[in-house]
Amino acid sequence: MIASELYKNIGTVLISKEELQNKVRSLGEQISQDFKGEDVVLISNLKGSFRFLSDLAASLTIPTQVDFISFTSYHGGTESTGEMRIIKDLKMPIENKNVIVVEDIVDTGYTIDFILKYFQDFRIPKSVKICTLLDKKEKRKVEVPVDYFGFVVPDLFLIGYGLDYKEYFRELNYIAEYNI
Ligand code: IMP
Ligand code: MG
Numbered sequence: 001m002i003a004s005e006l007y008k009n010i011g012t013v014l015i016s017k018e019e020l021q022n023k024v025r026s027l028g029e030q031i032s033q034d035f036k037g038e039d040v041v042l043i044s045n046l047k048g049s050f051r052f053l054s055d056l057a058a059s060l061t062i063p064t065q066v067d068f069i070s071f072t073s074y075h076g077g078t079e080s081t082g083e084m085r086i087i088k089d090l091k092m093p094i095e096n097k098n099v100i101v102v103e104d105i106v107d108t109g110y111t112i113d114f115i116l117k118y119f120q121d122f123r124i125p126k127s128v129k130i131c132t133l134l135d136k137k138e139k140r141k142v143e144v145p146v147d148y149f150g151f152v153v154p155d156l157f158l159i160g161y162g163l164d165y166k167e168y169f170r171e172l173n174y175i176a177e178y179n180i
Helices: 003-009 017-034 050-058 110-122
Strands: 010-015 040-045 064-072 085-088 098-106 127-135 148-152 175-178
Touching (some): 003 010, 017 050, 050 064, 064 110, 098 110, 110 127
Parallel strands (some): 040 064, 040 098, 098 127
Antiparallel strands (some): 064 085
């Protein structure tokens, strides 16, 4: 299928560009308040959270560092398998740091659960918080502590603002349903 055909299946817009901007700004204010006098490391799990991480970092008013990991339970499909793989590890040390794991969406919870256990077992951060833009709560298979979230979303396949289908649609400035 050619790429332009894929774009015909974009469904209803769930979250507009303005709603995203406002929410990210208020999350940034809240995190800056909670970590007043401290500094944080934003750790983004590639690639879905790259847009959110960028806008969130810009809305923080505390000293901030950024690093990237790529831990995945996906193998190109649309359903989580629960089998985790480390594609890319951290570049900087996070010992004694306030870590905020920035996710695009928490679905089954397998990814966050794995990341948390990995950090607890192999690194010794000062603290770890989870900040996800979207929370697909009803799909949860393993309980994970979500400290900050933007929007609770229904069990639909979503695209845009970093979220992809077949690596497309990350460039969209809104979150929409995708009709697979
Ligand atoms: P979990 O391990 O099932 O919680 O999966 C989290 C990851 O699955 C997210 O970081 C996304 O990369 C991906 N994912 C889950 N739901 C969607 C969706 O609706 N659209 C695009 N990616 C999704
Ligand atoms: Mg992701």
